[in-house]
Structure formats: C-alpha cells, structure tokens
Amino acid sequence: MPLNTTVSHVSPLLSYIPRTSWYEGNSSDPELNRYSNQSYHYSDSPASVTFSWWGTGAVFGGYRNRTGAYQVVVDSQAATSFPGYTGGPDEFERVLYANDGLSYGQHQIRITNTGGGGPQSVLDIDYLVYETTQDDGGEIQHNDPGCSWSPASPNTWQVDAASHTTTDTFGAMELNFTVSSGIILYGYLDGTSAPLTVSVDGWASTPVAPNTAIAPIVHNVPQVLYTKSGLQNGPHTLRVENNPLGINGTGSKMSIAFSRTLSDAPAGSAPQQETP
Incomplete structure (x- = not known):
C-alpha cells in the first residue's frame, strides 16, 4: 500500500531561507510540550522554508495568537495566501497546508512568512507528511x-x-x-x-x-x-x-x-x- 512519511522540522531535507531568520522553539515557550516531539522552528520575519518530495503532502505547524499570514507556492503554481490566526483557541499540530490533488511525482513546496511585523508576525513549522504510491x-x-x-x-x-x-x-x-x-x-x-x-x-x-x-x-x-x-x-x-x-x-x-x-x-x- 502507498506510504505516508513524516519529516520533522529538524530534518536536513528542509531548507530554511535565510537560516539566520529561523529559530528553534525552546523551554522559554510555555507551550513547547504541545508540539510534536516538543520542538518546532519559527520565524518572525519575511523568511521561507522549502521542501522537495515525491507524491502528495501536508504541512503541520502552530495556530496561535502570535501567528500571522503566510503564502504557499507548490512547483510553479501561483501563490496561495493564508491569514494565519483569526481567533479562537490556540491549536498545535494544525494543518497549515494540504494538497491531495497533486499528480504523483516530484514536487517542491515553499512557505513564506508574510506576517509583516506586529503581534501576529510568526510562522511555526512543526513537521510535514507526504504520501507516495510506493x-x-x-x-x-x-x-x-x-x-x-x-x-x-x-x-x-x-x-x-x-x-x-x-x-x-x-x-x-x-x-x-x-x-x-x-x-x-x-x-x-x-x-x-x-x-x-x-x-x-x-x-x-x-x-x-x-x-x-x-x-x-x-x-x-x-x-x-x-x-x-x-x-x-x-x-x-x-x-x-x-x-x-x-x-x-x-x-x-x-x-x-x-x-x-x-x-x-x-x-x-x-x-x-x-x-x-
């Protein structure tokens, strides 16, 4: 049967651009234990993360009152914008983006923080899951x-x-x-x-x-x-x-x-x- 594989935010398969604009969640965050493996990456500036894979997939992160808008580009498609936090309780291991309509093949996703400063300017990345027909x-x-x-x-x-x-x-x-x-x-x-x-x-x-x-x-x-x-x-x-x-x-x-x-x-x- 086709296989789902989880790729953590610490995996070498992810490219953080620029690396200096990304940070790891640490014990100073009282909500750290609500993330998978009690860790995550975040950025509060216009930074991106990219990942290449074979198949279809989804990205998981945090939905908190500090998280802001972001854009997702898959392959050469037009960018899709998401608002980030819009109210309600904080959520963890939340789907930030999913696409099960991709053809099975090589793909690349790029997620860019577009929060633009202020109290809601953070993008959290926890892990990705991709599915293949293999x-x-x-x-x-x-x-x-x-x-x-x-x-x-x-x-x-x-x-x-x-x-x-x-x-x-x-x-x-x-x-x-x-x-x-x-x-x-x-x-x-x-x-x-x-x-x-x-x-x-x-x-x-x-x-x-x-x-x-x-x-x-x-x-x-x-x-x-x-x-x-x-x-x-x-x-x-x-x-x-x-x-x-x-x-x-x-x-x-x-x-x-x-x-x-x-x-x-x-x-x-x-x-x-x-x-x-």
Missing part, C-alpha cells in the same frame, strides 16, 4: 550484515541497539540493497550533529545540514536524513559520509539508525499507516 519494502537496521562501517579501527563507532554513531571526520557507512523504487535513511539528530554527504550508486548529493542546534527534549526519535526515489529495480549502494567541515559545519556527530526500502505499489492501493 510500498514499504521493509527496514534495514544499522546492524544488518549488508551495512559496512569505516574506518574499522577500535572505538571509531559507538554501537547500541538503536544506532551506529561516530565523530570521526572520515566516518562512513555503505549499504548494499536491492529495491524496485527508492530508499529513506533515518538517524538521530541533536545540537552536535554534523552535515552529511549521501550518494546512491556513486551519484553524490551536496552536503546536507541538520536543522537543529539544541539537544532534543524528546530523545530516541529517528529523523529522516535522506530520501531517494525513482531507482531502477535491482541492486544499489547507499553511502553516507560524515562531513563536519561541510556547510554550516559546527557539529561533528553522525548517527545512523536504519533505512526503509520502497517498492512500486500495485494500482488501486490505499494509503497505509504513517511511518515515523
């Missing part, structure tokens, strides 16, 4: 024999039931897998996480930077680090490299939890339960 092909855990970790020197990798973790500048993981459609990589992020460079079959991405600079209040929640769709049926190799000297490189840690493979779904399938 089936869940199953998880490949970090301790699967198909994963290889380098360097192999002692004490380079800290291994527990949840993940492989390293601060080594040359730390890397390779996973050989067979799939008919795509793969999603999950790991753990905190204020010490480094940018990553990811490649599939030798085609490398630019370094992707985690969008968090603080320790998570809710621990042990794996986040989406990377996705790849449109793969041909057959064997593939995923390589992930620690890149502490990459863009916005202030952290040094890479922590890999598992990968989820994707396969083409049969026609007429219905969406399945959301994945973390």
Whole structure:
C-alpha cells in the first residue's frame, strides 16, 4: 500500500531561507510540550522554508495568537495566501497546508512568512507528511550484515541497539540493497550533529545540514536524513559520509539508525499507516 512519511522540522531535507531568520522553539515557550516531539522552528520575519518530495503532502505547524499570514507556492503554481490566526483557541499540530490533488511525482513546496511585523508576525513549522504510491519494502537496521562501517579501527563507532554513531571526520557507512523504487535513511539528530554527504550508486548529493542546534527534549526519535526515489529495480549502494567541515559545519556527530526500502505499489492501493 502507498506510504505516508513524516519529516520533522529538524530534518536536513528542509531548507530554511535565510537560516539566520529561523529559530528553534525552546523551554522559554510555555507551550513547547504541545508540539510534536516538543520542538518546532519559527520565524518572525519575511523568511521561507522549502521542501522537495515525491507524491502528495501536508504541512503541520502552530495556530496561535502570535501567528500571522503566510503564502504557499507548490512547483510553479501561483501563490496561495493564508491569514494565519483569526481567533479562537490556540491549536498545535494544525494543518497549515494540504494538497491531495497533486499528480504523483516530484514536487517542491515553499512557505513564506508574510506576517509583516506586529503581534501576529510568526510562522511555526512543526513537521510535514507526504504520501507516495510506493510500498514499504521493509527496514534495514544499522546492524544488518549488508551495512559496512569505516574506518574499522577500535572505538571509531559507538554501537547500541538503536544506532551506529561516530565523530570521526572520515566516518562512513555503505549499504548494499536491492529495491524496485527508492530508499529513506533515518538517524538521530541533536545540537552536535554534523552535515552529511549521501550518494546512491556513486551519484553524490551536496552536503546536507541538520536543522537543529539544541539537544532534543524528546530523545530516541529517528529523523529522516535522506530520501531517494525513482531507482531502477535491482541492486544499489547507499553511502553516507560524515562531513563536519561541510556547510554550516559546527557539529561533528553522525548517527545512523536504519533505512526503509520502497517498492512500486500495485494500482488501486490505499494509503497505509504513517511511518515515523
């Protein structure tokens, strides 16, 4: 059945523009625990966030008396404006935008804060959910024999039931897998996480930077680090490299939890339960 995937506001898949105009919610906000995982991103200036994905989707955030107007642009369509807070009780994990009428394919969304100052000038981003027609092909855990970790020197990798973790500048993981459609990589992020460079079959991405600079209040929640769709049926190799000297490189840690493979779904399938 088609798959729903949740992407947190801290995922490297989101691009905050400019990064200096976005902040993370912290313990000074008395409503912090009402957001998923007790965290979120917000901006009180004309800033944007973009996300690219394969399928259809929705964006969740806060609806509070401080939130203002914003615009949404999907692909090359005309901008759609939303008023933000218009009265009533505050709501959390509220749908800010949803579109289930998109054709299944590659899309990009851009959300821009247009609040324009004053008491209602904030845009909150909590998480996104996107749906694809692909089936869940199953998880490949970090301790699967198909994963290889380098360097192999002692004490380079800290291994527990949840993940492989390293601060080594040359730390890397390779996973050989067979799939008919795509793969999603999950790991753990905190204020010490480094940018990553990811490649599939030798085609490398630019370094992707985690969008968090603080320790998570809710621990042990794996986040989406990377996705790849449109793969041909057959064997593939995923390589992930620690890149502490990459863009916005202030952290040094890479922590890999598992990968989820994707396969083409049969026609007429219905969406399945959301994945973390």
